[in-house]
Each structure stands twice: as C-alpha cells, then as structure tokens.
Amino acid sequence: MIELSLVGIGTGNPEHLTRAAIRALNEADLILLPRKGAEKAELLDLRRMVCADVLSTDVKLAEFDLPVRDSRGEYLGRVQDWHEAIAQTWAGQIAAHLPDGGRVALMVWGDPSLYDSSLRIAARLGADGMALRVSVVPGITSLSALTAAHAIALNTIGAPVIITTGRQLREGGWPDGADSVAVMLDAGSAFDVLPPQGLYIWWGAYLGMPQQALVAGPLADVASRITRLRAELRAAHGWIMDIYLLRRN
Template identity: 45%
Template sequence: MRKVYLIGIGAGDPEHLTVQAINRLNEVDVFFLLDKGDAKKDLVDARRAILERYVERPGYRVVQAVDADRDRAPADYVATVAEWHHRRADLYERMFRDELADDAVGGVLCWGDPTLYDNTIAVIEQVKRRGTVPFDYTVVPGISSVSALAARHRTSVNQIGRPVQITTGRRLAAEGFPDGVDDVVVMLDAQCAFTGLDDPGIDIYWGAYLGTPDEITLAGPLAEVAERIPPLRAQARARKGWIMDTYLLRRRTP
C-alpha cells in the first residue's frame, strides 16, 4: 500500500528539521509540492533547498502542482475554507493516484508543525476517507512558529501555573482578549487586531519570517509598540509579496 509522510520542516530555518524528519525524508520516493505562485516562490524554493541539503538517497522525484486559491475576504469564512480544503483534496488525490505507485512512499513538506495552524492533515484525511486511492499516512512533528517565536524572544509561551490560548486574529478582533488566560498566541493576523486592545498591562512579542534571513521581531508593552507593527508588517509584505507572522500577547501578573 502507498505510504505518505506529512513532515514538519520548521518555521523557516533549514536547521529546524528534526533527526526524525531527516530520516523520513530519506525514505520518500516522491515529494509533492504545491505552487502558490510567483509571490510565494520562496516557500517552494525553501522546500527544494531542504531536499537538496538532507536527502541522500538517489532517484527521488518532485511533483509540483498549482495550489488551489481561495477568497481572502469571504462572506462565509468557514464555508469558504471548507470548499478550499475540498479542492486541495482533489489535487492530492490526483497526484497520489497518478504519481505514486502502489508500494511507493510519498512526502508532503509542511511549514512549521503540521499539527498546528495547518490544514494538511485535514486535507489528507479527506482524501483517505474518499477511498479512491488506498494509502496510509504518518505525521512527523516539526518546530512551530510559536516555538520559534518564544525562543527568539527568550521567553516561554506560558507563565507559571497559568493557561495559554491559541486563537486567530478574527476572534481577537471580535471578542477581545480572552477571559481566564494571561497568555494568548495569535496566528497570522492580517488585520493587526491587537491594535484594538486598550490595556496598559499587556506586552506583545511579535515576529515575522521566523527562522529566515528576513526575520523581523519586535517586543514591548503593547501600548508603546502596537502602532509600530502595522507599517513594519505592510512594508515587509510589499517587499516580499507575502508574510507569515505570529505573536504572543501577555498580561502582566504580579
């Protein structure tokens, strides 16, 4: 039966790869890459660089397909994402069927950790449930942007004995700082929802392109640095054509 590895490759630094990830890379016959267009060519190039650096077995192949696009400002966010997942599942289903032999091993390189803020597991599980292409898959964890962010700022994600919440910019904008927690990780907040918070007791630890040569970080009391991040983020996005960023909001406690 076909076997597929979903391999976490870290947040941008090739040295983020674990020994387990490197070992699995060297078992793969066919790697599947999704092309997100010229603006995000860096993401494909980074994956190919990882293969050139770590894969020692000869004869592996790379199969590349144009990624399914989606509306970035939908009226119904959940329905739009579900439809996007369905079209991505169509892509993987076709590639597994046409490019992966019955006894071969495939590999999908997942940015960061495939278990955190990534849709690859859900998409591959959808393909598996369809039953049209028999295969099994294994998830190999990677270093997430959250781990990379905390390490770069030399802090932990949580405070002693306190819970942590991971949320989205949409939820932060709609609901504000969550009740019952002092540390909130926010992923890919294109609208910089933190600028809507009015609390002098909150610090922010922000980072973009973590682990890459383009890495940008900023930290401090939210009231002092919140207005500096949006223009910095906009300039970086205009320069590269894309941006990946995340941040930790921390309510100071005695």
Template identity: 50%
Template sequence: MDLWLIGIGTGNPAHITLEAQRALRDAAVILVPRKGPDKSDLAGIRHRIIADAGATAQVVEFDYPTRDPAIPYKDRVRAWHDDIARRWQAAIAGASSNGPIALLVWGDPSLYDSTLRIATRLTPAPRLRVLPGITALQALTAAHGLTFNTLAGAVTVTTGRRLREFGWPKGAETAVVMLDGKCSFQTLDRDDLMIWWGAYLGMEEELLDHGPLSEAGPRIVEARAQARADHGWIMDTYLLRPKGAE
C-alpha cells in the same frame, strides 16, 4: 498508500529533525506546492530542504488553489480544502514512482494547519504518518528569550479572527495569536499589555519587535505592511501578556 506529513519548521533548514531527514530519504515521492510567483521562495525553501536531506525521491510540484472570498469563511475554507485534496490526488496519480509519499508542511502539521484534515479527503484513505516540526510558538519564544507561560499561568493559543470577535481569551494570562493578517491586537482596549512579535521566524529575513502594546503595536503594523510589500508574503505570530507578569 502511505502519506507522510513532515513538519519543516518556520523556514530555517537547520530546524529539520533527523527523523524528518530520514523520512525524506526514504520517501518515493515528495509533493511540493506552488503558491504563485510572489511566493516562489516558499517552494525554493522546500527544495533546499529536500536537497540538504540527500533525498532522491521523485519531486512532484502542484499549484495551490485560491479561496473564494464571496462565500462565508468556513464554507470558503472547506471548499478550498476540497480543491487542495483534488490537486493532491492528481499529483499523486501523475507520479511515476511507487512507495511512501511525503508532503512538507510549514511549521507543525498539528498546530493551526489543515493538512491532516485535507488528507482525510483522499481516496483511498491513506495510512498517515505525522512527523512534528518546530512550531512558530517555539521559534517565537526562543527568538525573544521568553518563557511560553507565566508562573503556573494559563496560555491560550488563538487566531486573529477570534481575537477580533471575542477579545481577550477568558482565563488566559498569556495569549499567543496566529493567522492574523489584520493586526488584531489593535482591537484590544487594554493599556497593560506587552507584545512580543516575530515574522519570518528562523529565516534570514527574520523580524522581531517587543514592548508595551501601545508603543510597539504601531511599529509592528508598519513593519508588517512593509515586509509584505517587499516579499509578497508574510508569516508572523505574536505573544501578549500583562506587564509585570512573572
């Protein structure tokens, strides 16, 4: 079985690479996850990308499971991945077409995404092909006209959970934080930091803010909560570095 994991960027169909478009046209089956009615526009974007590519593959939708909050985090995520793999397996088994199977992955399959880990759970083991997409890191820095790193400086890409637990990453001049539903920048006891934040990057709904963390942080917390209430979901990320860093 050939399984193609296709990065589709951060929500802007124009970010799809020519290679990804060709793969969608060559695929026999395309899997599209459904994440509930409050996130139906995510499936809608995937369908638009498929149509824009001129793909004629059989499209098979499947429902995403939810995580069990009652069990420890890593165990919870592993159980969730097992459930997702079972749903992939069922969706693939129910397809009427034979040939390469494509799965559209938000952002890039290699960056803080578990699609590759889930794929290893399939039986038989698939022959994987990974097509990179525009990452949230690229979309964020481009939206703000910002360099990813300071001059010869180190960058740490981390998560909100680790920022809360361990604080500022050791040795980093720049920290990029992903998967942060709790605005963990609020836990940093530093008055020298700047923040560049973006949500719905590349989409019509894109939201941006930046400035000294002490000033922009409260605005971001408020804007994030309002956007989540308005849309039912949010994807965002942010970059932090000391004021005056080159």
C-alpha cells in the same frame, strides 16, 4: 496502498529539521512541492533548498499549483471547499506519479498539528476511498520559534496560555481564562481592538529565516511600529508570516 508522511520542517531554517524528518524525506518515493503563486515563490524555493540540503537518495520531486481559496461567501464554507480542492489536487498528483502505490511526503511549514489543515485534507483522501496510511513527523512550530527568538517562556508560573487566531481576537476580543494569548494567522494588527494598557507584546515575522524581524515591548508603545513594519515587509517580500504573544501585566 499510499503511505503519506506529513513532515514538519520548522519555520524556514533547514537546521530546524529533525533526524526523523530527514529520514522520512529520504525514504519517500515522491515529495510533493506546492506552488502558491509568484508572490510566495520564496516558500517554494525554501522547500527546494531543504530537499537539496537533506536528500541523499533519488527521490522524485513533483511541483503542483495549490488551489486558491475563494474570498466570497461564509468563512467555514469557503475553507471546506478549499480543502476539498486541495485533496483532489493531491489525489491527482499521487495517481499520476505513483499509480501502483508507494510513499509520499509533504513538507509542512512548522508542525502539522498546529493551525495547519494537512491532516484534515489527508482525511478526505481516505474518505474518498484511497487506501491510505498517514504518519506525522513533528516539527518546530512558529510558536516555539517565537519564544526562542525572544528568549522568553510561553507561560507564567502555573498559568494557562490560549492559542487563537487574528480573526477570533478581532471578533471576540481578549479570551477569557488566560493572562497570555498567542495569536496566529493574523491578516493584520488584530491587537488594535484591545485596550493596550497593561499589555506586553512579543512579535516576530519570518521566524528562522535570514529576514527574521522581531519587536517586543508594551503594546501601547510598539503597536504602531509593528503595523508599519509588517506593511513594509509584506511590500518588500510579497508575503508575510508572523505571530505574536500578548501578556497582561
């Protein structure tokens, strides 16, 4: 039996870890650390830093290369193939390091439930016949980190919020049924497709990290600034994680 813990670790600040997250990491027999290429080495370094900061037991750490998603073909098909490749990589690492079973932990950026596919990938392991029990330790999400950094409420009084992706915003425009829209996984300035009049934006990148960057204001006034700053930060660090909240009126 493999006990797999998906541990939300927040958005780059070791102080984001809950006591439950620290306990889960210390109770593991193995912690898997994904490598995402030289340009995202900071993400691996942050996971190493978390381990050095919170581990008080002798837990084995195993680094592995995360498969790269194919850029060709239909989007959902590419994602499904990528998830299958990751599942096979996880299975190989678990078999190599824990042939007799045990407890495995994976540190998930933010929270495993919000625009993260770790739970779907873990389900593939069980479907492939692995004796597997999955548990989730929730973490601070990039969305809650964004609203905290700007000291704002996510919603207006009694009103809904739609959480979507940059691709969906670019292809479909403003979603129906909400005055507030949170946008994640934006490859770059999807808000440009929207008429900016009457929209306000709160944007944040590298939330919780020393290099955190924040911009807020009427979209018509700050859109070009965000686009320019985002490009500069990506060039400087080799990668970027950002999120923003848009609100009408």
